Amino acid sequence: GQQVMQIPQYQHVQEGEDFTTYCNSSTTLSNIQWYKQRPGGHPVFLIQLVKSGEVKKQKRLTFQFGEAKKNSSLHITATQTTDVGTYFCAGYPTSGTYKYIFGTGTRLKVLA
Amino acid sequence: DTEVTQTPKHLVMGMTNKKSLKCEQHMGHRAMYWYKQKAKKPPELMFVYSYEKLSINESVPSRFSPECPNSSLLNLHLHALQPEDSALYLCASSQADRGKTQYFGPGTRLLVL
Numbered sequence: 001g002q003q004v005m006q007i008p009q010y011q012h013v014q015e016g017e018d019f020t021t022y023c024n025s026s027t028t029l030s031n032i033q034w035y036k037q038r039p040g041g042h043p044v045f046l047i048q049l050v051k052s053g054e055v056k057k058q059k060r061l062t063f064q065f066g067e068a069k070k071n072s073s074l075h076i077t078a079t080q081t082t083d084v085g086t087y088f089c090a091g092y093p094t095s096g097t098y099k100y101i102f103g104t105g106t107r108l109k110v111l112a
Numbered sequence: 113d114t115e116v117t118q119t120p121k122h123l124v125m126g127m128t129n130k131k132s133l134k135c136e137q138h139m140g141h142r143a144m145y146w147y148k149q150k151a152k153k154p155p156e157l158m159f160v161y162s163y164e165k166l167s168i169n170e171s172v173p174s175r176f177s178p179e180c181p182n183s184s185l186l187n188l189h190l191h192a193l194q195p196e197d198s199a200l201y202l203c204a205s206s207q208a209d210r211g212k213t214q215y216f217g218p219g220t221r222l223l224v225l
Contacts, residue, residue, distance in 0.1 A: 030211050042202055043155065043216045088154055092211040099168060100214065102154035 002027045004091050006103035014111050019079050021106035023072045023089035030092045032065060032072045033100065038085040046074075069094075079110045115139075116217035118203050124223045127193060133220045135186040135203030143209035144186040146178060147202040149219070155202055161186060162209040193224045 003026045013019050023032065031050045035043035047056055049065035049072060056063045062075045072091075076083055086107045090100040116137045125131050135144065143162045147155035160168035161180040175197075177189040186203055200219045206212040 033213060035216075042200075042219045045213055045215055048213055090214075098210060099157050099160065100211075102156075105152075105154050107152075 002093055002096060002101050004089060004101045004103040006087075006089060006106050008106055009104065010107045010109070012109045012111060013079050015081060016078050019076045019083070019108055021074050021087050021089075021108075023074075023091070023103045025070045025091045025093075025101070027070070027096065028094045029069050030094050032092070033090045034063060034072075034074055035088045035090065036085050037088065037105075041085070043088060076108075079108070081110050081112055084108060084110050116203055116205055116215055118201075118217040118220055120220055121218065122221045122223075124225065125190065125193065126225055127195075129193075130189070130191045132190065133188040133201055133203075133222075135188075135205075135217055136184055137205040137215075137217075138184055139205065139215070140183075141205035141207055141215075142183060143206045143212070144180065145204040145206075145214060146176075146186070146188050147204060147216075149200040149202055155216075159188075160209055167209060190222075193222075195224050198222055198224045 005024050007022050033048045034046040037043045047063050053067045054065040060077045064073045086105045088105045089103040119134045146158040149155045157170050158172045159178045164180045175192050179187040202219045203217040204214040206214045
């Protein structure tokens with residue numbers, strides 16, 4: 001079946017260090033979305049990427065969509081304690097299903 | 113306004129109880145979703161409603177019964193649940209059901225005893 005894997009599963013960083021999570025799909029995607037879920041919270045929409053090779057920035061966050069539209073990354077520069085949470089990608093396949101496939105998630109812990 | 117509201121926030125129920133979860137959005141979205149999320153796992157899709165009609169049922173057991181009374185409201189009726197059904201139940205909505213941004217509500221934390 002269609003799958004979206006994320007690596008790493010966990011990441012502990014010192015405050016101020018950079019962080020990257022990678023998302024890899026078994027199938028080509030129409031678009032990909034990124035969500036952040038704080039501990040005890042719910043997924044909050046961050047961004048949607050649609051175009052091949054697209055790069056978008058939100059302050060310290062940089063999102064990329066691969067040229068083949070099968071992978072994506074989220075990079076956080078100079079992490080802060082407020083970045084703690086689980087980051088999920090969710091890909092929408094070009095065919096085979098009419099639903100988003102969520103990635104396995106990367107749990108980020110930032111040590112002050 | 114990208115707000116989806118859900119009630120109740122927390123629910124404890126016995127295996128013989130009947131309860132309902134409610135979800136509401138006023139963004140004019142025509143697609144609404146129920147997801148189930150276990151701890152440390154991604155959300156799992158349960159149901160999709162598009163223009164108030166059920167369009168996707170991910171082989172969910174019949175003890176979960178969704179209802180969409182109108183385009184702003186989505187209910188999930190629960191009956192004879194099992195302890196393994198304890199989870200965070202998330203509602204989401206989007207402009208349409210094909211690849212549009214989904215906005216999640218805060219969820220209902222359900223504990224089945």
